[in-house]
Amino acid sequence: MIEVKNLKKLFKDGETVTEVLKGINFVAKGGEFIAIMGRSGAGKSTFLYQMSLLDEPTEGDIYIDNKNMNSLSISEKTYFRLSKLGYVFQDYALLPEMNAIENVALPLLMQNISEKQAYKKAGEALSKIGLDKKLFNLPSQLSGGEQQRVSIARAIAHEPQILFADEPTANLDNESSRIIMNIFKELHKGGQTIIMVTHEEEYSKFAERIVHLDDGKIVQERIQRQ
Amino acid sequence: MFSLLNIRIGFFLAKRQIRRSSIWTTILIIFVMFFTFINLVVVSGILVGLIQGAIVAVRSHYTSDVIISTLNNKTYIESSPEIMSIVNSLPQVEAVSARYLEGGTLEANYKTRTNDKEKPNTAVASVTGIDPVAEDEVTNLSKFIVEGEYLSPTDYDQVMLGAYLDSEYLPIDSPGFTTLYNVAPGVKIRINVHGIEREVTIKGIIKAKVDEVSLRVFMVDSQLRSIIGRNDYNVDEISIKLKPGTDPEVVRDILKQNGIDRVAKVQTYADAQPKFIKDMIDTFALLGNMLSSIGLVVASITIFIVIFINAITRRKFIGILKGIGINERAIEISYILQSFFYAFCGSVIGILVLYGVLQPFIAAHPIDFPFSDGILVAPVGGTLFRVGLLMFTTIVAGFIPARLIVRKNTLDSILGRN
Structure with missing residues (x-):
């Protein structure tokens, strides 16, 4: 489903060039739950951003469903993200002026779904993660854990092929983190492909495959028994 | 650019941003727009009215x-x-x-x-x-x-x-x-x-x-x-x-x-007006338009700054919108619609004040100029033209900063990187 070939990413700051990703090769199959781990600065978030088309790699190719993402224009990538990918960010990334259901409905509306349908699907997604009583709360009226759940609902409402999560539990307490990871577990059981960056060993156990990055390279991959 | 879908999403975003933004900020911006409108219409209206008042006086008190x-x-x-x-x-x-x-x-x-x-x-x-x-x-x-x-x-x-x-x-x-x-x-x-x-x-x-x-x-x-x-x-x-x-x-x-x-x-009475009076009206109208255009530039800069600050402080959210797949054009349209909203509200209030208060008041209490009782000349056609001008300028002034921010790299915006 997703194949990464010789992925490199350089950052330039004046004369200084930092090579964050040093030729990564990687494959993820449909329905997999993969945790990307590594110490701080290993390049795991950068790797996720390249795969999820939020950033442009310096070199290398990313194929999703055998289609080279390098061939897409910026607007095509935007549409691809809208229709095929879902994102859960570390800091939830909800729009503060929109309530929970509006946050979730927005990407659906952008897919030209009618307002009625979009709100129906958004409501269902929020109910699925236990927020059916907080549909009309603004992000500021929700706890961190609830905000992250809204973020997950937004990411899955349009049934994406791949769900990317960047340190989804980093800002949460243990209880909220467990709730979030259980949601991921349930989504995975339902066949959702998930690629998650985490530095917490405890939560990487929810994934079926763990990819270890160090110094911009994959240094270890292991399959976990669930 | 202006596909129906982008307009629909732009409207969705703009509506929520306006609805949940600070009421005082909104009032302040509308206030600026209102005064810009008044400046646009009233400055030239008074200057023309200065001569028009003289013409009216000659008609009323001499030629009939x-x-x-x-x-x-x-x-x-x-x-x-x-x-x-x-x-x-x-x-x-x-x-x-x-x-x-x-x-x-x-x-x-x-x-x-x-x-x-x-x-x-x-x-x-x-x-x-x-x-x-x-x-x-x-x-x-x-x-x-x-x-x-x-x-x-x-x-x-x-x-x-x-x-x-x-x-x-x-x-x-x-x-x-x-x-x-x-x-x-x-x-x-x-x-x-x-x-x-x-x-x-x-x-x-x-x-x-x-x-x-x-x-x-x-x-x-x-x-x-x-x-x-x-x-x-x-x-x-x-x-x-x-x-x-x-x-x-x-x-x-x-x-x-x-x-x-x-x-x-x-x-x-019009035939009896000397030609220099007609020339003076044109001259004063031109002068009024020149002064008004300064007001228009000030309004454009105000809207530019307001939208620029709004967009730059919301850069992260603009990045998130792009990240989750919202079309750049829809985001730009949302800022255009916000600018339009401010200009529209300012103009509507301006029109109400102009025709409901200022014009009748000045007609009843003309401004006591040395050589005429100045009235406020604000023909509806001219006023609507100025409303259009204000809208257009405001929309452009809103679009430019939005475009500058929206075109920035998505990930840089999300992560707050320069």
């Missing part, structure tokens, strides 16, 4: 709607009685005032002058004979009495003195223009018309911002007729006031069809 006057090569209007009967027979006519005009000299200090070497205090004036009742019906002349009283039809050897002939009101003393000193109601002056001298008493001082009123001296028509020996009742000016709603051009044309233009000039 239609004026018949002496041909350039004649000394009076021939067959005036026949013309008066034609005019009076027209159903559109509400009131008519016929005037006799003669050049004359006024002398004030003839009683106090002790020797021949002392300079006589004289002023040259147009001596105007009127029927005080008819004149008042046409021009409301009695309203402009600032001292003393208005003439009555039986007043003999009494005059109303135009204020610009009185040094107290117009303290100018130049070789080409002199005024009378120490004159007031009750004071006697000497009038010399065609060499015939009369001592008359000033009954009132009359002051209007129309030179044809304030530079004249008025007496009852029968007396002036007897002074100049005009027994044929031929007059020099006939001002015609029409019933409300009557087009002066229609009446002018009827009078011309009756052959009156063969013996007199027949003009509407």
Whole structure:
């Protein structure tokens, strides 16, 4: 489903060039739950951003469903993200002026779904993660854990092929983190492909495959028994 | 760019941003837009109104709607009685005032002058004979009495003195223009018309911002007729006031069809305006537009700054919107719609204040300029054009900063990287 070939990413700051990703090769199959781990600065978030088309790699190719993402224009990538990918960010990334259901409905509306349908699907997604009583709360009226759940609902409402999560539990307490990871577990059981960056060993156990990055390279991959 | 879907999403985003933004910020921006609109319309409106006020005053207090006057090569209007009967027979006519005009000299200090070497205090004036009742019906002349009283039809050897002939009101003393000193109601002056001298008493001082009123001296028509020996009742000016709603051009044309233009000039109040007045209106309108355009630039900069600050502080969220797949154009449209909203609200409030408060108030209480009672000229067509201009400028000023922020790298925006 997703194949990464010789992925490199350089950052330039004046004369200084930092090579964050040093030729990564990687494959993820449909329905997999993969945790990307590594110490701080290993390049795991950068790797996720390249795969999820939020950033442009310096070199290398990313194929999703055998289609080279390098061939897409910026607007095509935007549409691809809208229709095929879902994102859960570390800091939830909800729009503060929109309530929970509006946050979730927005990407659906952008897919030209009618307002009625979009709100129906958004409501269902929020109910699925236990927020059916907080549909009309603004992000500021929700706890961190609830905000992250809204973020997950937004990411899955349009049934994406791949769900990317960047340190989804980093800002949460243990209880909220467990709730979030259980949601991921349930989504995975339902066949959702998930690629998650985490530095917490405890939560990487929810994934079926763990990819270890160090110094911009994959240094270890292991399959976990669930 | 402006696909229906992008507009729909842009509207969705803009609506929520406006609804949940600080009410005070929104009020402040709308306030700026309101004042910009007022500046756009009122500055040029007042400048044009300054001249328009003079034109209105000349119409109301001198020419009225239609004026018949002496041909350039004649000394009076021939067959005036026949013309008066034609005019009076027209159903559109509400009131008519016929005037006799003669050049004359006024002398004030003839009683106090002790020797021949002392300079006589004289002023040259147009001596105007009127029927005080008819004149008042046409021009409301009695309203402009600032001292003393208005003439009555039986007043003999009494005059109303135009204020610009009185040094107290117009303290100018130049070789080409002199005024009378120490004159007031009750004071006697000497009038010399065609060499015939009369001592008359000033009954009132009359002051209007129309030179044809304030530079004249008025007496009852029968007396002036007897002074100049005009027994044929031929007059020099006939001002015609029409019933409300009557087009002066229609009446002018009827009078011309009756052959009156063969013996007199027949003009509407507009025809009688000197060309320099029309040029002044154009000049002031241009000046007003120049001043207004500065206001427009200020408004554009304000909106630019507001939208730029709004967009830059929301850069992360713009990045998130792009990240989750919201089209860049939809995000830009949301900012365009916000700018449109501010300009629209400012303009609507501006229109309400303009036509509901300012224009009626200034019409009722004209601005007291030295040479006219300034009104606010704001024709609907011109106002709507300015609304359009404000909208367009605001939209452009809103679009540019939004575009600058939206085009930044998505991930840099999300992570707050430069």
